[in-house]
Amino acid sequence: MTLVNEFGPLIETGEIDGFTYEVxxxxxxxxxxxxxLNGVFVHNVTQQGxxxxxxxxxxLIAELPKAAK
Incomplete structure (x- = not known):
């Protein structure tokens, strides 16, 4: 419920290169x-514009780690 309370209702979802995105x-x-990634969720968020x-x-995905180090 935190995502709904902070950002609003789910409008769209999909997957790109193993990452899930939600609008x-x-x-x-x-x-x-x-x-x-290694039992920990990595994430990023911004306004769509x-x-x-x-x-x-x-x-956003380009700014996140892709593999375990």
Whole structure:
């Protein structure tokens, strides 16, 4: 419920390169990306703006670790 309370209802979801992305909120949509890595979830979030959800999700994913170190 924390995501719903902070960002709003789920509008869209999908997967890119092993990460899950969610678009939440109706007036100012937020993109939230996450994935489990070594038993810990890594995540990132930002406002969608005028770009597509997939485009913003790819930018957020680029900032996160891809593999175990």
């Amino acid at each position: 939440r909120g109706t007036t100012h949509p937020m993109i939230y990306v996450y994935r489990e 005028s770009s597509s959800a997939q485009s913003v999700a790819r930018m």
